Amino acid sequence: MNDSQRPDQPRRGLGARRKQRIDDLAATSGATTVAEAGTIDDSGGVGLVASAWRRLRRNPIFLTGLAITVVFVLLALLSPWIAPHDAADNPLIDKVSRQNNPIPGPEPGFPLGGDDSGRDLLSRLLVGSQQTLLVGVFATLFGLAGGLTLGTLAGAFGGWVDSVVMRIVDVMLSIPSLLLAVSISALAARPSQWTVIIAVAVVQVPIFARLLRGSMLAQRGKDHVLAARALGVKRSAIILRHMLPNSLGPVIVQATLVLATAIIDAAALSFLGLGNPDDSKPEWGQMLGQAQQYIYDNPHLAFYPAACIIVVALGFTLMGESLREALDPKSRR
Template identity: 75%
Template structure:
């Protein structure tokens, strides 16, 4: 019996593979099957990565402890932060700063006030200044960013030139200049000064995000369907541009706390030291920095640790939400 024609063998092999693939239990069909899984949103995907990030967990832990302490500090403070309970122990020549003792684990300041209580209550004032300065700066930056990103043209050019001028001035110098203009330093002037520094940061970031959204498919489709420009801006462009701005706000909060502490350190904060604030405490401790450095070390460490917590959390959020920076 003569061997089969090579073309016949090839045809038979193709028919065999086709029959196997067409069968419900065919090997090729099983090998090529895809195990379909439900889709995951961007937030859920980011959260799954953040839960495994030790950097985020550390930053979130520091931030959570700081916020909780700031909220409950008036309740857990062992003494009234404005009461000079150890004033009778203050000796300007021999003992200007009472040291640690029973009921006063960190000692007192030069006016006999409990240092631990002032640190705890000062966290609340620091949180208030940082949060309100960030919210105010965010509101101003959103207004300018929406104007520049939505209208474009000469409006965009005008807004961005103003933003460029503000960015050309060092942030602390700009905040110092704004706070110095006030007739009387107060907590409100510090909030306004720090917020003014953050406005151009938010405006530039939002403007860039909205310009990227102007040419996206869903915006082009909405404009082709006759949707009004106002609806396009506030229902399509703005919601899809807020993610990087929200992430930036966590980083700005850390900067706001540092800038507010710097202004209070320079004497441009709240002059009433019956309401303690970490930057204010740091400034008043300079008189005794050589003999009693702990008066400056404690508030300085509080500022550093809290700013580090917000920074670590913000950087982790940026990496989780930005595909370009994911590891």
């Protein structure tokens, strides 16, 4: 080694000793060494859904809403088998005619008592959950289908198509939702469960249409859409294969929130007497309306269906809000 290299030797030895000390400290703490500090982790990336699920499974609000929703769906699906009595039978009719109070109280085999016709209240609540679920799900699906159609037309084509569709949506949004639903239900010659479903679905159409239109407009300027246009891909293929699938995320999350609103609106229409008049197939809103004449002496007749409506709507709302925050990049923490 020549003389010009000798002054660097102590510094090199000092650097090696410092590196060794850092490695020893890192080894005791379980951290990476200095040589590994600049390496790149070769583990695979995490998708949007997987990343959202990691946050949701640690979110107590989402877990609470999911638990309420799962219990409600299971009870609705299994209600014909787990209901202790037939919802249309009146096994307590003798006690209704004997007592001054026409509402039978709780007794063995009838934990919640009966109604003014001698029917088991618990069985009617369980069977009513199925009717409420059907109305809420079908109303949301029909509203989603109509909103997807209008939103796709407005967001994909733009121009005069967008203007016409959005003016229709603006007119529908200018009318209070419950008033619009009542007006549509009142047009039916004979109230039924389907009139409630159609009325609630029409109210939800502009919500989905406006949301999907905004998502579609955001997709029109994305690189993959511009690249597809430059390659000469047909407009229909661009809309159905590129723009629409990437715009459905916010709409699906909104459907969860709208389901809670649909259940409340359907119950309100049934409460007003615009739903199914056949009380052999109970529905929570219908039961709430029938209980109003006994609200002072027997408030439990109104409390149980009202509590069911509130708890189920709360479950869907908690789950929907948590999904929206988990999938929204601006809300991630």
